[in-house]
Amino acid sequence: MTSTNRNSSRTGSLKYKEFRYSLHLLFSNKLVVFGMCIVLFFSTLAIIGPLLVDPNEPMNVNFKNDLLPPSWEHPFGTDDLGRDVFKLVILGARYDLSISLLVVAIAAIVGIFVGAVSGYVGGKVDELFMRIVDILFAFPGLILAMAISMVLGRSFLNLFLSLVLVWWTSYARFMRGQVLAEREKLYVKASKSLGLSNFRTLFRHVLPNAVFPMIILATMDIGSVMLSAAGLSFIGLGPSPFEPEWGTLVNRGAPYLFMAPWLISIPGVTILLASLGFNLMGDGIRDVLDPRLRR
Amino acid sequence: MSDSDIALRLEGLQKWFPITGGLLQKTVGYVYAVDDATFDIKKGETVALVGESGSGKSTVGLVINQLERATGGRIFYNGKEISNLKGKDLNAYRSKIQMVFQDPQASMDPRMRLKDAIIEVMKAHRIEGDVYKKAVEIMERVGLSEEHLYRYPHELSGGQRQRAVIARALSLNPEFIILDEPTASLDVSVQAQVLELLRELQRKYGYTYLLITHNLAVVRYISSRTVVMYRGFWVEKSTTKRLFKSAAHPYTLALLSSVPIPEPGAVKRDIILQGEPSNPTKRATLCPFAERCPLIMPICKEKMPPIRELEQDHFVRCWLEH
Secondary structure (H helix, E strand, O other): OOOOOOOHHHHHHHHHHHHHHHHHHHHHOHHHHHHHHHHHHHHHHHHHHHHHOOOOHHHOOOHHHOOOOOOOOOOOOEOOOOOEHHHHHHHHHHHHHHHHHHHHHHHHHHHHHHHHHHHHHOHHHHHHHHHHHHHHHHOOHHHHHHHHHHHHOOOHHHHHHHHHHHHHHHHHHHHHHHHHHHHOOHHHHHHHHOOOOHHHHHHHHHHHHHOHHHHHHHHHHHHHHHHHHHHHHHHHHOOOOOOOOHHHHHHHHHHHOOOOOHHHHHHHHHHHHHHHHHHHHHHHHHHHHOHHHOO | OOHHHEEEEEEEEEEEEEEEEOOOOEEEEEEEEEEEEEEEEEOOOEEEEEOOOOOOHHHHHHHHOOOOOOOEEEEEEOOEEOOOOOHHHHHHHHHHEEEEOOOOOOOOOOOOOHHHHHHHHHHHOOOOOOHHHHHHHHHHHOOOOHHHHHOOHHHOOHHHHHHHHHHHHHOOOOOEEEEEOOOOOOOHHHHHHHHHHHHHHHHHHOOEEEEEEOOHHHHHHHOOEEEEEEOOEEEEEEEHHHHHHHOOOHHHHHHHHOOOOOOOOOOOOOOOOOOOOOOOOOOOOOOOOHHHOOOOOHHHHOOOOOEEEEEOOEEEEOOOOO
16 A cells, blocks of 8 residues: 555546446446346336326225236236236335335444444443344344244334344444454554543544445345345235235235236246345445455 | 653553463463563653563553553652553543554554544544644644645655654643654655654653664664663663663673674674573563573572662663672
């Protein structure tokens, strides 16, 4: 670092070059571009979906039209309540994207905070937090989320809560490790010798330096949270049938597997595509942000 | 030498780091990093603490700054015992005693501009007035300019970075500055500039320095008195002049013989020590230097050597001069 940045007047162009190189890395990988296109597509749907189709479609029960196969009028057919599956899938983007983004965001914030305090303070606080994390870690994630949302009852909020409860632990662990490594660096000692408080040292110095890898973890997690959320809804722990979350749609279509396969396959493929998109994009962002993984 | 002249006094300072092991993390032993550090530092002077790696010299600096708590012995600052300070008193003490670390790159937060780093320190200590103006003034004191305040540490050269670290230390108006190998990571040409800066600051503002180093050229250039440490014990202390002219302890002699003589054709006789310092997890009961001493005598293997004053203000811990 010292040698490349000796001449400070050139650092501007160096940074620019670095940025150009990052963009190059991001766009040169075709799979990553594909992933970003998918993400962009579903994000657009989530934002403007209710403008494209009637937002009241989930309530639009019409038994005369039930289980119609795909046609020009209903591109993805209709479900057992006679609702247009095409419109439901478009409206569902908002639910699935918001739950996965929110779960990752809240879990990351909670995990980062707990992990940072745990790693920096150490001692009994560390012991307490890490044992809680260990307990939660001992259960398979999906099973624990099932148990929690079964106890809490069936709703969108409870689905969100149970996923956060399962997901924050990995952030806490990872963050703790980062902070433990960062804490031993000389600048932390220096800020102590300058008489800065522990609180300030942790939040102004250690945290910003340790939080970077968390961003990578978070982008890579969005896809898997989406899969888990859909999975929980599929087994009936998601929101009510009138909220067109994709997992719920698959769940409602299951009894008609042989009569109307489009009820399962269309939302299923949608879930697969969306989480694939997020995973591919996450991989790309990791490659750019973490120079150690560059080939 | 009256007591009111003394800025810092160490009396038999000890720092042992516990070694934990086993299932219950019991203390199974100690690393005896510092076992006896005893010396005074007068106000406005520079005392050099020299010794090889592992001699405990840096640990002494950390304990003075209270980044590590002493295991034994006492530290007096301006006549007041400081080893039990807590909370506000400790903060007030730390603002008077500043530390400059060896590696300026590592001792600054890589994500903070100098401006933020310096102002943060001043704000944390509730320094009144226009902190920005003060920051600019301090930058000029160390030979940098206002423009450098907007740089990140990695955007500075090695010498500028060390100046920036010194500036950050000066921002609290300290009285006493611990310099832990301040020039070790710098180019030789820059070393001289930084040392000159430190000397000038001392002349202008009357700072007291404790210089921790293994570089004897630096010692001769800047310090008025020198303490030599070996494996946690001070072995010889005197004025720098006298030490360079008539050192008495065999270890000091060996150290001095390793300094190149800047004179063509000068005859130089190196004393090359055999072996390495003894295991720091065993507490020394004899002279810690006995195993490597070229002038070892039978008594060295029996008893700890006594402390002797050879001339005024020249002390040595050795059987030779007894």
